Amino acid sequence: MKTRSKIRIPMPARYVINLALVVGFYFLLTGLISSGIITNYWTGILITVGINIILAVSLNIATGYLGQLPLGHAGFMAVGAYAGGIFMKATPAAALLKEGNTAALIPYILAAIVISAVVAGIFGVIIGIPALRLRGDYLAIITLGFGEIIRVVLTNIDSVLGFDFTYGAAGLKRIPKFASVTLVFICVVLACFFIHTMMKSKHGRAILSIRDNEIASESVGVNTTYYKTMAFVFSAMLAGIAGCLYAGYLGSLYPSTFKFMKSIEILVIVVLGGMGSMLGSIVSATVLTVLPELLRSVADYRMVAYSLALVVMMIFRPKGLFGSYDFSMSRVLEKALNFVFRPELRKGKEEADNEQN
Amino acid sequence: MSRTERPKTKLVPVPATNIIPERDVSLPPILEARHLGIDFGGLSAVSDFNFAIGRTEIAGLIGPNGAGKTTVFNLLTKVYQPTRGTILLDGMDTAGKTTIQVNQMGIARTFQNIRLFRDLSVLDNVLVGLHNETKYTLGTAMFRLPQYWRKERIAKERALELLSIFDMQDMADHKAGSLPYGAQRRLEIVRALATNPCLLLLDEPAAGMNPSETSELMDNIVRIRDMFGIAILLIEHDMNLVMGICEGICVLNFGKIIAKGTPEDIQANPAVIEAYLGKKKEGQ
Numbered sequence: 001m002k003t004r005s006k007i008r009i010p011m012p013a014r015y016v017i018n019l020a021l022v023v024g025f026y027f028l029l030t031g032l033i034s035s036g037i038i039t040n041y042w043t044g045i046l047i048t049v050g051i052n053i054i055l056a057v058s059l060n061i062a063t064g065y066l067g068q069l070p071l072g073h074a075g076f077m078a079v080g081a082y083a084g085g086i087f088m089k090a091t092p093a094a095a096l097l098k099e100g101n102t103a104a105l106i107p108y109i110l111a112a113i114v115i116s117a118v119v120a121g122i123f124g125v126i127i128g129i130p131a132l133r134l135r136g137d138y139l140a141i142i143t144l145g146f147g148e149i150i151r152v153v154l155t156n157i158d159s160v161l162g163f164d165f166t167y168g169a170a171g172l173k174r175i176p177k178f179a180s181v182t183l184v185f186i187c188v189v190l191a192c193f194f195i196h197t198m199m200k201s202k203h204g205r206a207i208l209s210i211r212d213n214e215i216a217s218e219s220v221g222v223n224t225t226y227y228k229t230m231a232f233v234f235s236a237m238l239a240g241i242a243g244c245l246y247a248g249y250l251g252s253l254y255p256s257t258f259k260f261m262k263s264i265e266i267l268v269i270v271v272l273g274g275m276g277s278m279l280g281s282i283v284s285a286t287v288l289t290v291l292p293e294l295l296r297s298v299a300d301y302r303m304v305a306y307s308l309a310l311v312v313m314m315i316f317r318p319k320g321l322f323g324s325y326d327f328s329m330s331r332v333l334e335k336a337l338n339f340v341f342r343p344e345l346r347k348g349k350e351e352a353d354n355e356q357n
Numbered sequence: 358m359s360r361t362e363r364p365k366t367k368l369v370p371v372p373a374t375n376i377i378p379e380r381d382v383s384l385p386p387i388l389e390a391r392h393l394g395i396d397f398g399g400l401s402a403v404s405d406f407n408f409a410i411g412r413t414e415i416a417g418l419i420g421p422n423g424a425g426k427t428t429v430f431n432l433l434t435k436v437y438q439p440t441r442g443t444i445l446l447d448g449m450d451t452a453g454k455t456t457i458q459v460n461q462m463g464i465a466r467t468f469q470n471i472r473l474f475r476d477l478s479v480l481d482n483v484l485v486g487l488h489n490e491t492k493y494t495l496g497t498a499m500f501r502l503p504q505y506w507r508k509e510r511i512a513k514e515r516a517l518e519l520l521s522i523f524d525m526q527d528m529a530d531h532k533a534g535s536l537p538y539g540a541q542r543r544l545e546i547v548r549a550l551a552t553n554p555c556l557l558l559l560d561e562p563a564a565g566m567n568p569s570e571t572s573e574l575m576d577n578i579v580r581i582r583d584m585f586g587i588a589i590l591l592i593e594h595d596m597n598l599v600m601g602i603c604e605g606i607c608v609l610n611f612g613k614i615i616a617k618g619t620p621e622d623i624q625a626n627p628a629v630i631e632a633y634l635g636k637k638k639e640g641q
Contacts, residue, residue, distance in 0.1 A: 011506075194499050197498055197499045197500070197501055198495065198498060198499055200498075201493075201495075201498030201499075201505065201509070202484070202487075202488055202491045202493070202498070202509075202512070203495050203498055204498075205477070205481055205484055205485050205488070206485065206488055208474065208476070208477055208481075209474045209477065209485040211476075212473075212474035212475055212476050212477060213472045213473070213474055213475075215436070215468075215472060216468065216472035216473065216474065217474070217485065218455075218456045218457055218460075219434060219456060219460060219465070219466055219468075219472075219549075220460060220465070220485055220486045220488065220548060220549070220551070220552050221457050221460035221461050221488060221489045221552050222457070222485065222488050223457055224457075230495070324476065
């Protein structure tokens with residue numbers, strides 16, 4: 001019998017398929033919103049979901065891929081939020097937004113995102129270089145401390161500077177609300193794309209090798225300090241972008257939002273989804289944002305259910321919902337195609353399985 | 358001579374008429390340790406370690422447990438910075454260099470307790486070894502520029518080629534942690550070779566292997582030396598292996614060299630016999 005080789009989807013086609021899916025999903029989403037099936041209330045929740053996804057996938061770089069446990073993610077988010085918020089307040093973006101002149105708004109939005117990413121990245125370098133000398137619990141404590149420092153500085157810096165900068169505990173208000181579903185959607189897609197492309201390269205492999213065995217990766221010449229800092233800074237930058245979107249969505253910022261519990265919330269999302277799985281982070285960010293909204297009617301028991309879910313999770317699936325499994329549309333398609341068009345390979349697979357057993 | 362000047366070891370199929378590269382005595386040794394020593398607190402773990410390895414020599418480092426063999430490896434690879442002495446790699450002083458820099462200069466090693474990247478695939482383990490050989494920037498990777506595809510393809514081909522030394526190319530997609538013990542040891546050697554070394558340090562490569570696996574390993578070590586033209590220094594307790602393939606042997610006891618020489622010299626050396634078996638009592 002002539003054996004045909006397995007069907008493989010060529011590389012460019014994979015990207016086309018994924019792009020088509022993303023675009024399709026976008027139009028589905030905007031269609032549902034404009035037709036009114038997704039109400040205004042739920043549109044707001046969708047934006048929060050998007051922001052949480054960015055936060056989760058960015059923290060996942062540091063926890064899942066690099067294998068460290070930083071607890072100061074809310075700090076980077078705060079830095080990005082305030083950087084973006086203060087910048088947008090200084091620009092004529094508010095007036096443009098009122099006019100509905102979106103085209104003129106785009107450069108300001110781009111600039112705000114870049115600024116928040118850069119500022120959060122700088123803080124990432126400042127915190128990462130000393131913090132990454134430590135590991136495990138010590139790294140957790142030092143990043144927790146840094147996160148709190150950022151919050152306290154944001155609260156009190158005005159009295160030091162002598163003029164209004166962050167408006168302290170009263171909050172930074174009247175930030176132009178520039179975060180639309182489209183903007184957040186694009187940011188989520190780009191964040192996921194760039195994380196994916198980084199992780200599937202020599203740089204990503206270096207980061208994963210540090211997680212698995214730092215001594216061994218040094219022994220093969222991987223500059224571990226460099227890659228640890230790089231992953232940490234990249235994670236901080238994305239958190240900064242999420243913060244910027246958060247500022248643009250809510251329109252007002254309070255330092256108390258970025259308490260230690262916010263960092264824990266993000267960590268819970270990552271742990272629940274499965275450390276090292278981007279799909280896990282995305283699904284779990286969605287579920288953990290939407291679920292509390294659905295459970296609003298039983299708000300009193302919400303936290304009980306939440307904690308219970310975590311406990312059950314840790315007992316039955318300690319590696320998270322998805323472990324380190326990552327989803328690939330092309331792989332699923334390939335399997336389906338092979339299943340339909342190459343039935344002879346199915347049998348071969350069974351035999352191979354039996355041999356292994 | 359810097360690493361870039363060193364001719365690249367090209368992996369080609371071994372010809373049937375393969376000749377063992379002759380030892381070039383005119384060239385300086387690839388590695389030379391002079392009066393090497395390290396103290397841990399008051400304990401002198403290794404002291405006055407003088408040793409040289411020729412360019413394509415297979416050398417053995419043996420000694421009873423706790424003699425300081427692995428410590429020597431850690432000194433050579435700068436996991437520990439030596440308290441005293443000099444290490445010359447290819448005539449260059451490695452003082453003040455880090456583990457990473459020493460690897461880039463051409464020392465690769467394996468570990469006594471296997472240190473693989475367990476959650477990565479076999480192929481990815483080798484690709485991490487090729488990290489410094491695969492040259493493209495983060496931006497190139499993130500935007501998936503043509504250079505990324507080209508360099509990744511080359512790296513993957515090279516990795517599969519290296520895996521084929523041990524017939525492991527079929528296992529490329531397996532998780533490294535799920536491999537059987539012997540295969541894990543072999544993968545560690547492949548990963549070390551991927552960094553394009555001029556000196557390979559093997560820490561107990563035959564530990565936990567049965568006699569047939571060990572004899573296969575012996576053939577492979579010699580084959581690797583011939584294919585790549587590199588020097589190999591190995592720590593091993595299996596005397597069949599050491600006496601079978603090592604051209605020079607160095608015996609260590611309590612951190613000091615007690616004997617150096619060819620396998621025949623070592624087997625006849627009373628100091629070595631004493632270190633391993635103890636002293637004969639008077640009058641026996």
